Amino acid sequence: MSRSFTNNDDSINNDNENNNTLYEDTSSITIDDTEGFHSFESDHHNESSSRVDYIIDTGDLLDDDQCNFKYDLSKPLYDTARITVKKATSELMNFAVESNSDKSTTIRLFKLVKSLLPTSNILPTTYTTIMKSLEQLSLSQSKYYCNGCTQLCIMRKNKKICDNRDCAFSRLSLKSHQISKIVELDLATQLKTIISRNFSLFFNEQKLSQDFDVPHGRQYQSFPTSKNQKITLIIHADGSPLVRTTKSSVWPVFGSIVELPHQVGEFQSNILVLALWASCQKPNVDLLMKNCIAQLVEYEKNDLVIMVKGIELHINIQRQMFIADLPAKSLFMKTISYNGYSACTVCTAKGKIVLFCICFCC
DSSP states (O other), rough: OHHHHHHHHHHHHHHHHHHHHHHHHHOOOOOHHHHHHHHHHHHHHHHHHHHHOOOOOOGGGOOHHHTTGGGGOBSSSSSTTTSSHHHHHHHHHHHHHHHTHHHHHHHHHHHHHHHSOOOOOOOSSHHHHHHTTTHHHHHHHEEEETTTTTBBOOOETTTTEOOOTTTTTTSSSOOOEEEEEEEEEEEHHHHHHHHHTHHHHOOOOSOOOOOTTTGGGHHHTOOOOOOEEEEEEEEEEEEEHHHHHOOOOEEEEEETTSSSOOOEEEEEEEEEEEEEEESSSSOHHHHHHHHHHHHHHHHHOEEEEETTTTTEEEEEEEEEEEOOOOHHHHHTOOOOOOOOOTTOOOOOOEEETTEEEEEEEO
């Protein structure tokens, strides 16, 4: 028995010596993780390059001047809080803009933060209360019209109801296919954002436009010159189906700025959205363009006064032309369809069928 114990002790001593030797050997080894770091970096680069990164528009962020934090008299977010409701709302909205979050995701973010705060907090969780806390006016206004009588619907408990007694849908809760939605947008706010983003292009003495651009045309140069800054709009509209399985379609009315070079003016961020129509019926042009025309006429007679980078600008807005395809042209001009009799907008000829086509002798 004693001999067996001696052998065990010898084996333990040998194991200790081997372990010490192993530690000495490993202490002289230099671990090189550069290759792994480069592979991680390349993977991260491939991952980031495989998606389209969102470029933050500084004009979308809420700065201290817009929200007037120097004179912030709003209530604390909760008892003993060191931040006000307005400041907290602004920080969350800036985070939502930087992360390119949509409206529903932003509302969920506000609700999540509100659930983590003390129960006495007064953080807003709806779009209306958020804009009210920031003292910001909404850039758009939605109106709902009855498809039966084209009268403005009234809202009762989040339901659209037609108040016209002579309408077939009178006093009924209208469904989505029975109403037409018009979204009216503010022109002045959109112009201010675009001018702030492209300030150097608007006030550059060098002519950045090419010889074939609109500013070199006779029609543009025939406009009377104004002492103030002039902005000319090209209005264009078209329709597109929302879902293929339904008859619903959307008709946007856009405006592009002539004074911007075409390389920049065609960017989506530099296009003005004047109005939107969403319905299963074709748009009623009078209802769709009513607010848009009113704004354009107002800013043509009375200059638009805005502050951009501490400079007060007086802008006179004019219209250059209206562009649309033939179906949209006949709709907005309230003429017969382009393939029908008396459809010519130049003459009053009825037209004749020649080789399965309507021809006009103007």
